[in-house]
Amino acid sequence: MSPKPPYPSKALSNEALEWIVRLNSGSARKRDRTAFAAWRAQSPEHEVAAAEAEDLWHDAENLHLDPQSGLVRLGGRKKPRASRRTVLRGLAGVGIGCAGAYWASGVLRPMMADHSTGVGQVGAFNLPDGTRVLLNAMSALDIDYSPQRRRVSLLEGQAYFEVMRDIARPFEVAARGATVTALGTAFDIDSRLASGRVSVFVAENAVRVQSTFERASDSVTLSAGHRVLISETGRIGAAVAQDAAAALAWRTGMLVAEGETLEDVIAALRTYYNGWIVIQDSSVRMLKVNAVLDLRTPQESLDALAAGLPIRVLRLSNLVAVISAA
Amino acid sequence: MADNIHKWLGDLFRHYHTEVVRYAARLVGDRENGEEIVQSAYLRLARRSAEGIAIEHPKAYLFTAARNAAVDFTARRTIEWTYRVDVEDLSALAVTADPIVAFEHRQRLARLAVLLNELPTACRTAFVMNRMEGRTHKEVAHALGISVSMVEKHVTRALMHCRDLMREADDN
Numbered sequence: 001m002s003p004k005p006p007y008p009s010k011a012l013s014n015e016a017l018e019w020i021v022r023l024n025s026g027s028a029r030k031r032d033r034t035a036f037a038a039w040r041a042q043s044p045e046h047e048v049a050a051a052e053a054e055d056l057w058h059d060a061e062n063l064h065l066d067p068q069s070g071l072v073r074l075g076g077r078k079k080p081r082a083s084r085r086t087v088l089r090g091l092a093g094v095g096i097g098c099a100g101a102y103w104a105s106g107v108l109r110p111m112m113a114d115h116s117t118g119v120g121q122v123g124a125f126n127l128p129d130g131t132r133v134l135l136n137a138m139s140a141l142d143i144d145y146s147p148q149r150r151r152v153s154l155l156e157g158q159a160y161f162e163v164m165r166d167i168a169r170p171f172e173v174a175a176r177g178a179t180v181t182a183l184g185t186a187f188d189i190d191s192r193l194a195s196g197r198v199s200v201f202v203a204e205n206a207v208r209v210q211s212t213f214e215r216a217s218d219s220v221t222l223s224a225g226h227r228v229l230i231s232e233t234g235r236i237g238a239a240v241a242q243d244a245a246a247a248l249a250w251r252t253g254m255l256v257a258e259g260e261t262l263e264d265v266i267a268a269l270r271t272y273y274n275g276w277i278v279i280q281d282s283s284v285r286m287l288k289v290n291a292v293l294d295l296r297t298p299q300e301s302l303d304a305l306a307a308g309l310p311i312r313v314l315r316l317s318n319l320v321a322v323i324s325a326a
Numbered sequence: 327m328a329d330n331i332h333k334w335l336g337d338l339f340r341h342y343h344t345e346v347v348r349y350a351a352r353l354v355g356d357r358e359n360g361e362e363i364v365q366s367a368y369l370r371l372a373r374r375s376a377e378g379i380a381i382e383h384p385k386a387y388l389f390t391a392a393r394n395a396a397v398d399f400t401a402r403r404t405i406e407w408t409y410r411v412d413v414e415d416l417s418a419l420a421v422t423a424d425p426i427v428a429f430e431h432r433q434r435l436a437r438l439a440v441l442l443n444e445l446p447t448a449c450r451t452a453f454v455m456n457r458m459e460g461r462t463h464k465e466v467a468h469a470l471g472i473s474v475s476m477v478e479k480h481v482t483r484a485l486m487h488c489r490d491l492m493r494e495a496d497d498n
Contacts, residue, residue, distance in 0.1 A: 007493055017485045021478055026462020056488055057457070062435050063442070065454045069355035072442040072454065074400060074435050245340050252347075252361055256336060292335045294365055304372075 008049035015039075016046075016053035024057070113140035113155050120272045120296065122251075127152070131171065132162040136250055137295075138192075138271035157271060158190040160203075160251060174212065177234035181208040183221070188248060192271065194263040194285070196232030201247040211236055255293040255301070262287040262309065266323070273298040275319030284311050284325050334375075335368060338384050346392050353396040353443045363399050367391035393440060397495075401436035437495055441488045448472075452480035 007013070019036045022028055040050035066073045115135060117123045123135040128145055135141060139157025150166070154175040163171045163182040171182040175191045178198045184205015191198045200209055202224050210219040213234035222228050222239055227247060229237040246256035250268070257265050263285040270277050272295045279285055287309055293301040302321060306313045310326045346367070351360025370391045374381065381387050442450055448470070455466045456477065463477045470477070 010490075013489060014482075014486060017482055017489065021482045021485065024456065025478065026464060052489070053485070056438075056485055056492070059435055059438050060442075060453075060457045063439050063458060065458060066355060070447075071352070071355045072439045072450070073355065074432075074439055243340055245343060246336075249339070249343075252343075253365070254339070254343075256339060258336070290333060290336065292339050292368065294368075296365075 008045045008052070012045060012049045013052060016049040017056075019050070020053045020057050114143045116140040117157070119274050120298075122253075127164075129166060129169075130164040134160040134251055136160075136190075136271065154189055154191055157192050158188070158250065160186070160188045160248065162186045176230070177212050177232055178230040178236075179210045179212055181210065183207055184224075192267050193229075194261070194267055198230045199227060200230070201227040201242060201244075203244050203248060209236060249292075250295060253294060253296045255291075255295050257289045257291050257293070259288050259290060261285065262289055262305070262311070262323075265289045265291070265293070265305070269293070269295065269298050269301055272296065273321075275321070277302070278320065278322045280322050280324040284309075284323065287311070334384060335372060338371070338388055339368070342385060342388060346388055349389060350392045350396055353393065353440045354399055355443075359399065363395045364392055366395040366398075370395065393444070396440045397433065397437045399436075400439055401432050434492070437492060438488055441491050442484065445484055445487060449480045449484050452477050453484035456481050 008016075019039060023032060023036060036050075040046045062074065063072050064075055065071070115123060115125060115133070117135050117137055117139050120137050122137060123139075124133070125135075126132055127143060127150070129150060131150070133141065136158035139159060140155040141159060142153040142155055144151045144153070148169065150169050150171045152171075152173050154173055159173075161171075161173065161182070163185050165185070173180045173182075173189055175189050176196055176198045178189075178200065180187065180189060180200055184202075184207070186203040186205070187207050188201040188203065189198065190201075193199055200207065200222060202222050204224055206221055206223045208219050208221050209228055209230065211230065211234035220228065220236055220239065225241055225244060226239040227242045228239045231237070243256075243258075246258055249256040255265065255268050263279060266277055266279060289305065289309065291304065291308065293304060295301070302313050302323075305311065312324050312326045314322045314324065316322060343364070347360045347364050349360075350363040350367070354360065354363060367388060368391075371381065371384070371388060442453065445453070452466055452470065452472075455461045455469065456463065461469070463474050463481075466477045467474045
């Protein structure tokens with residue numbers, strides 16, 4: 001690019017802009033234009049300021065206001081036929097179709113579930129009572145409602161619930177070794193952690209967490225902003241305070257790991273990875289990870305992990321990545 | 327080092343994610359794309375930091391990175407656009423012979439759109455009605471129920487804002 005002359009001072013440029021505004025106000029006369037011509041002829045600097053102001057004004061001609069969003073977009077006034085979004089939707093559909101087929105080949109159970117998602121796919125839907133569910137990738141949910149209770153089973157994966165209040169019909173989620181009863185509105189259950197553990201995080205109000213294998217009296221009440229882990233055999237751990245933005249980041253496609261083990265982080269990434277991620281050395285499984293990862297680009301996220309941890313990621317093919325100690 | 331990046335990226339994420347997504351969504355028009363833009367803003371930050379460039383004001387830098395990502399996003403959206411619209415809809419930018427000139431022009435327009443979206447609604451609306459819909463200050467004042475001098479202030483302010491940030495972008 002050729003070197004540009006330095007910008008005129010802001011004061012001078014402001015004057016030029018004020019001229020442009022006046023000339024385009026709809027009440028400018030011929031003598032105003034003559035006066036502007038005289039103003040810009042005063043010095044080369046005036047001329048540069050005037051040209052800069054005119055450019056700015058002319059460029060805005062190639063913009064239009066999108067009536068739907070009320071925002072400025074590129075292009076003249078006419079509207080395009082198809083938005084980029086429609087096209088992307090179409091493409092995304094193809095991608096998920098492939099992923100879904102691949103996934104279905106290995107796992108049959110969630111195929112029969114009432115709601116399920118494929119690799120890298122997040123699903124949002126309402127249950128019959130108006131409870132809102134966000135289902136993370138590779139997850140499956142079964143619905144079993146009766147007049148007495150609202151029972152759902154998280155067969156696989158992770159889900160976030162915003163429960164519709166109905167004291168007469170308790171809302172319960174069963175996931176591996178845990179049964180969670182809503183005492184308020186919003187909570188998250190993650191059942192894809194390593195070694196069959198389940199994590200419960202409460203975003204609003206409270207839930208009662210019960211072990212599937214123990215007596216009903218063995219339960220804890222978990223309040224908002226807290227997380228608890230339940231082991232595969234139904235042992236309920238201690239409640240730990242956790243930031244909601246971090247715990248629920250998956251809803252926006254992010255994974256915020258704060259002192260999580262590598263195997264749990266990989267378990268979360270797997271559901272977005274079109275293929276297999278294998279941890280070869282058990283010595284690296286328990287490495288602590290502090291990272292913000294983008295779930296939607298699992299390859300890059302793997303590289304980011306490799307950059308920050310003493311591990312090596314070996315890609316055997318497009319489908320298989322092996323993690324070992326560096 | 328890399329751990330450090332994750333630490334302060336994590337802090338940024340926790341404290342400002344919602345705010346910066348809202349900001350980005352406002353720049354390009356919808357929340358879904360706002361998320362996409364903020365993702366690439368994080369990437370820019372991480373890359374910059376990985377290159378050893380110290381970032382002194384992470385929050386300010388995050389918002390600037392989001393704005394730059396919004397500009398790229400808007401420009402990219404236009405490329406796809408030009409394939410889709412009728413020939414008569416094509417503005418001069420699509421028929422410029424030199425691809426580099428066309429690219430720079432598009433980038434400049436995208437930046438202008440993003441900068442206008444950043445303005446307070448009243449200010450943007452006044453500018454849009456005057457500049458893009460060709461209404462006089464008097465008509466705009468009448469439509470918005472404000473004084474003619476207020477319209478003048480809004481339009482001038484919009485231009486000054488765009489001028490300032492266009493200059494800043496040229497300097498980078």
